[in-house]
Amino acid sequence: DTGVSQDPRHKITKRGQNVTFRCDPISEHNRLYWYRQTLGQGPEFLTYFQNEAQLEKSRLLSDRFSAERPKGSFSTLEIQRTEQGDSAMYLCASSLARGNEKLFFGSGTQLSVL
Amino acid sequence: DAKTTQPPSMDCAEGRAANLPCNHSTISGNEYVYWYRQIHSQGPQYIIHGLKNNETNEMASLIITEDRKSSTLILPHATLRDTAVYYCIGYRGGNEKLTFGTGTRLTIIP
Numbered sequence: 059d060t061g062v063s064q065d066p067r068h069k070i071t072k073r074g075q076n077v078t079f080r081c082d083p084i085s086e087h088n089r090l091y092w093y094r095q096t097l098g099q100g101p102e103f104l105t106y107f108q109n110e111a112q113l114e115k116s117r118l119l120s121d122r123f124s125a126e127r128p129k130g131s132f133s134t135l136e137i138q139r140t141e142q143g144d145s146a147m148y149l150c151a152s153s154l155a156r157g158n159e160k161l162f163f164g165s166g167t168q169l170s171v172l
Numbered sequence: 173d174a175k176t177t178q179p180p181s182m183d184c185a186e187g188r189a190a191n192l193p194c195n196h197s198t199i200s201g202n203e204y205v206y207w208y209r210q211i212h213s214q215g216p217q218y219i220i221h222g223l224k225n226n227e228t229n230e231m232a233s234l235i236i237t238e239d240r241k242s243s244t245l246i247l248p249h250a251t252l253r254d255t256a257v258y259y260c261i262g263y264r265g266g267n268e269k270l271t272f273g274t275g276t277r278l279t280i281i282p
Contacts, residue, residue, distance in 0.1 A: 091270075098274070100259060100273055101272045102272070103269045103271065106269065114269065149216075151215070155266075159265055160218045160221075161218065162218070163216045163217070165213070165214050
């Protein structure tokens with residue numbers, strides 16, 4: 059069990075640029091989640107996949123956000139035309155879909171939009 | 173998911189038991205009580221969960237009241253590394269998403 063891996067750990071970008079984050083889940087986990095966390099708040103759900111299918115998207119996920127999990131393994135989260143309000147920690151988690159499963163989180167990608 | 177209420181912050185002396193309360197008076201019969209914690213600059217970490225009975229593992233104990241309206245997470249011998257934000261969450265699993273509140277910021281004092 060190598061854990062959930064996220065890359066990069068930190069990203070600084072200028073407003074209007076596009077950014078992409080990668081998440082590698084625990085290998086046998088078929089569910090993958092993306093969350094966003096701002097300072098002083100708990101993580102907020104963005105979207106999740108079961109295998110390669112994206113099953114739910116939060117209203118927080120505007121049209122500028124897109125997530126993919128093309129082969130049911132790693133996932134990418136892209137933000138187009140970044141805004142200062144997108145500055146946050148982006149967390150990825152994975153789990154086995156078999157009922158009251160535990161989520162395993164990565165260490166996150168800290169995005170700063172200048 | 174059930175709405176949970178936690179104190180915003182707590183202190184505990186190193187080596188003592190840390191008892192973190194959580195109220196979940198609207199929890200439904202099939203919702204588990206989950207506890208996660210988040211150490212600074214890391215992702216949340218699963219601690220323990222339970223439905224009706226008290227539970228214990230290598231990290232903590234979970235005491236759930238008989239009416240299931242509240243619970244207490246117990247860290248038996250707190251260390252400085254236990255300083256973190258602790259989240260109490262009602263969660264059915266399945267297709268439901270794990271929904272975090274603002275948690276309790278626990279500070280272990282040397």
